[in-house]
Amino acid sequence: MCGIVGLFLKDRALEPHLGALLSDMLVTMTDRGPDSAGIAIYGAPDPVRAKLTVQSPHPGRDFENLEHDLGAAIGDKVEVVVKDSHAVIAVDPEWLGVARAVLASIRPDVRVMSSGETIEIYKETGLPKDVVGRFDIRAMGGTHGIGHTRMATESAVTTPGAPPFSTRARPGPAHNGPPFHPNHLRPELVREGMTFETENDSEVAAAYLTAEMARGKNLGQALDGAVKDLDGFFTFVVGTRSGFGVLRDAIACKPAVMAETDQYVAFGSEYRALVNLPGIETARIWEPEPATVYFWEHEKAA
Amino acid sequence: MPVIDLAVTPLRELNQALHDLTSGSNDTHFEVINPRGNHAVAVGVDQPVTVDVKGSVGYYCAGMNDQATITIHGSAGPGVAENMMSGTVVVKGDASQYAGATGRGGLLVIEGNASSRCGISMKGIDIVVHGNIGHMSAFMAQAGNLVVLGDAGEALGDSLYEARIFVRGAVKSLGADCIEKEMRPEHLEILAGLLDKAGVADARPEEFKRYGSARKLYNFHIDNADAY
Numbered sequence: 103m104c105g106i107v108g109l110f111l112k113d114r115a116l117e118p119h120l121g122a123l124l125s126d127m128l129v130t131m132t133d134r135g136p137d138s139a140g141i142a143i144y145g146a147p148d149p150v151r152a153k154l155t156v157q158s159p160h161p162g163r164d165f166e167n168l169e170h171d172l173g174a175a176i177g178d179k180v181e182v183v184v185k186d187s188h189a190v191i192a193v194d195p196e197w198l199g200v201a202r203a204v205l206a207s208i209r210p211d212v213r214v215m216s217s218g219e220t221i222e223i224y225k226e227t228g229l230p231k232d233v234v235g236r237f238d239i240r241a242m243g244g245t246h247g248i249g250h251t252r253m254a255t256e257s258a259v260t261t262p263g264a265p266p267f268s269t270r271a272r273p274g275p276a277h278n279g280p281p282f283h284p285n286h287l288r289p290e291l292v293r294e295g296m297t298f299e300t301e302n303d304s305e306v307a308a309a310y311l312t313a314e315m316a317r318g319k320n321l322g323q324a325l326d327g328a329v330k331d332l333d334g335f336f337t338f339v340v341g342t343r344s345g346f347g348v349l350r351d352a353i354a355c356k357p358a359v360m361a362e363t364d365q366y367v368a369f370g371s372e373y374r375a376l377v378n379l380p381g382i383e384t385a386r387i388w389e390p391e392p393a394t395v396y397f398w399e400h401e402k403a404a
Numbered sequence: 405m406p407v408i409d410l411a412v413t414p415l416r417e418l419n420q421a422l423h424d425l426t427s428g429s430n431d432t433h434f435e436v437i438n439p440r441g442n443h444a445v446a447v448g449v450d451q452p453v454t455v456d457v458k459g460s461v462g463y464y465c466a467g468m469n470d471q472a473t474i475t476i477h478g479s480a481g482p483g484v485a486e487n488m489m490s491g492t493v494v495v496k497g498d499a500s501q502y503a504g505a506t507g508r509g510g511l512l513v514i515e516g517n518a519s520s521r522c523g524i525s526m527k528g529i530d531i532v533v534h535g536n537i538g539h540m541s542a543f544m545a546q547a548g549n550l551v552v553l554g555d556a557g558e559a560l561g562d563s564l565y566e567a568r569i570f571v572r573g574a575v576k577s578l579g580a581d582c583i584e585k586e587m588r589p590e591h592l593e594i595l596a597g598l599l600d601k602a603g604v605a606d607a608r609p610e611e612f613k614r615y616g617s618a619r620k621l622y623n624f625h626i627d628n629a630d631a632y
Contacts, residue, residue, distance in 0.1 A: 354520060354539075355501070357482060373481060374441035374462055387460075387479065389500060389519050392539065 103253040105131030105371040106358075108339040109379075110246040110346035110398050113365035116380075117146075121242030125234040127368070127375045128249035132230050134371055135251030138264035139233035140225030143247040144341055147220050151181075152195040154202060155215040155222045157261060161187045164209045175204045186236040187261070188215065188224050195219065213262050220245075220343055225264040245400060246346050248339050250304075266341075267308040307338060315342075322397035325349045329393045339369050344400040354392035361385040367398050406431055411438035415445065422472075425451040439465075441481065446474050452491070466493045469510060482519075485512045488529055501538070504531045507548065513602045520557065523550045526567055532602035542569050543579065551598050553607050561615055565622075569615040570595050572607060581621040587614045 107127035111117055121143060128139060158164040161184065168189065169182040180201065181192040193201045198217060205212055216223035224237040230251050234240060250265040257263050310332065314324035321342050328338070328349060337356045340347045348369055350358055361368045361376050363385045370376045373387070390396055408418045418436060425431065429451065436457045439445050443462040446455045449472040457465065460478035470489040479497030488507040495503075498516035505521065507529025514522075514531070520538035523531050523545055532551040539557035542550050545567030555573035562579020568591070569582075578584075587610075595609040621628055 357500070359500075372441060372462055373460055373479070377440045388498075392520070 103134050103255075105134030105251040105375070106337060106339050106369065107131060107249045107371070107375050108247070108341070108346065108348070108369035110341075110367040111244075111365065112367070116365055117245060118243040120244040120247055122240040123379060124247045124249050125240045126378050127370060128234060128251060129231045130375045130378075131249075131251045131371055135253040136229055137254045137259045138225065138227040138252045138261070139230040139250065140223065140252070140264040140266050141234065141237070141239050141247060141249045142216065142221060142223045142266045142341055143239070143242050143244045144220045144343065145222065145242070145244040147343070148192075150194065151192040152198045152217075152219050153222060154191040154193070154198065154205070154217050155188055155224065156191060156205065156209075156212045157188045157215050157225070158209070158212045159187070159261075160211060161189070164212050165189050168209065171208055172201060172204060175208060176200050185224070185238065187226060188237060190222055218343065221341070223266060225266075226261050227259055227264070245344075246341055248341050265304040267305040307332065307336070311340060320397075320399075321345045321347045322395055325395040325397065329395070337371075346398045348390050348396040350390055350392050350394070352393040354390075358390050359387065360390055360396070361387045405433045405435060407435045407437060409437050410440065410442055410445070415442055419444070419447060422446060422449045422451075422453070422455070425449075425453060427451065429453075439478070443481070446472075449474065449491075460497065469493055479516065484514075485510075485529075488512060498535070499533075504529050507531070509548075511598075511601055517554070523548075523567070526550065530598055530601075532598055532604065534604070536573070539576075540579070542567055542582075545569075549594065549598055551595065551602070551612070553604065561617070563621055564615075564617040566617060568594070570598075570612040571615065572612045575613075575615070578615065581618045582615055583618045585614045585616045587612070 109124050165184045169180055173180045176197050178194055178197050183190045226233045248266050252264050311324045314327055325347050335353060335356055336351050337358050338349045357371050359370050359373045363381045368376050368379055376382055433454045439457050439459045439461045441460055441462045443464055445457055445461045445465045447464055447467040450470040452471040455472060455474045457476045461476055462481040464483040464486055465480050466474040467486040469485060469491045471491045473492045475494040477496050480495045480499045482500040482502055484495060484499050484503045485493040486505045488510040490510040492511045494513045496515050499514045499518045501519045502521040502524050503518045504512040504523050506525045508527045510529055512531045514533045517535035518533045518537045520540055522537040522541040524543045526545045526548045528547045530549045534553050536554035537552050537556050540559050542561045544563045546565040547567055549568045552571045556571050556575045558576045559579035560575050561569050561582030564582045591614050592609040599607055
């Protein structure tokens with residue numbers, strides 16, 4: 103089962119409301135996946151600050167003095183904003199890799215949820231309404247975002263096991279479906295330098311797309327390759343810094359509905375997830391075709 | 405005419421009211437407003453009443469319908485009119501996967517497009533789609549008629565039994581054991597009757613092609629092992 107929602111805004115006037123719109127969509131999908139929820143939000147790019155979103159099972163202990171400890175270790179200013187079990191660490195983009203490495207040694211229990219110029223990922227076990235409440239997602243603005251509610255099947259109900267996933271580069275896919283046989287891909291991706299934090303197959307998909315994009319493909323091209331390289335039933339809704347893509351497998355038995363207006367492109371596992379969006383009554387609504395890549399990019403949408 | 409607003413009335417209350425109808429009941433026309441993609445709207449109706457659903461619905465709308473005339477003034481999610489017994493279900497918009505699946509009787513009209521697996525395992529229902537249908541439609545269809553004014557997706561009629569398929573547009577590919585068949589006068593007559601019942605005025609039976617079972621897969625035969 104599981105539920106996926108995605109919202110890619112074309113109208114900048116809606117950007118302050120991204121978190122609220124996405125939260126409503128995600129909460130509507132609760133009965134498709136009550137075990138855990140995850141949200142990836144792409145905010146406005148900041149040329150002087152990159153962000154690490156991290157999670158800790160012991161936020162009180164790990165996040166106290168983190169700003170000071172991490173700043174001292176890398177010798178540059180960092181800013182830490184704590185949000186419940188997560189923290190957003192803002193650093194100079196040049197120090198992002200170093201900060202991540204240092205973090206692993208000074209706070210070994212902290213897990214990196216996302217790393218990039220604009221992306222922030224939050225995820226926790228529990229009902230979607232509680233998860234979005236804990237991180238105050240409704241108050242967040244941004245350009246596009248993805249949400250996932252998980253009904254756990256093939257791996258454990260844990261915080262890091264909840265989609266969406268972001269690997270070291272930028273794609274943050276949410277995936278719906280039973281396991282799509284990721285294990286033949288996993289060793290290949292490990293050889294190419296990808297690391298895995300969980301056993302979840304969505305993470306393998308994220309790593310696959312990241313590896314393909316590292317070879318110079320854009321997200322649309324990477325998704326084209328996924329049609330033939332990934333085996334099984336899946337629906338991917340994927341974000342990058344400026345792009346948003348949707349792909350269903352060739353059998354397409356997992357539900358998917360899309361809506362597009364002049365203001366946005368929206369994805370939902372069910373139409374119900376879309377009914378509160380502005381102008382939905384007159385939106386173009388369709389089911390994405392099987393094995394067909396749908397891809398939008400902000401520079402082109404503008 | 406009772407008007408049920410699903411924004412305030414629980415779905416269970418609507419369906420219970422419809423199930424409580426008895427023969428000769430005074431209420432014969434129901435209007436359902438604000439369905440907002442909800443599942444199982446007007447499922448299991450077994451009296452000859454009219455239900456107008458004003459908006460789009462989620463899974464399984466009008467499932468198991470027996471005698472009622474149910475019109476969805478919007479689009480329908482997966483499994484619309486699943487296992488219909490008799491009556492009429494009309495979808496003014498598009499229908500998602502497996503519309504009319506396993507239906508035993510009655511008429512399902514989809515005025516827009518239908519997605520994959522339309523009429524899968526149909527057992528006597530008639531389905532008329534004004535637009536196109538998706539892949540794997542009429543898979544293992546046993547009886548009834550599937551009429552498509554537009555195009556059909558891949559693997560149409562795979563492992564088909566005795567259902568008839570009429571398509572006016574292009575067929576992307578035929579499934580295992582499904583073949584094009586000769587359109588004889590009796591088929592033109594059946595098709596004319598279905599088009600008339602479905603209120604289709606702008607299509608002539610002669611414009612359609614008929615597809616049916618080659619009847620090679622009915623019984624296991626080792627030479628057909630690859631096709632099962």
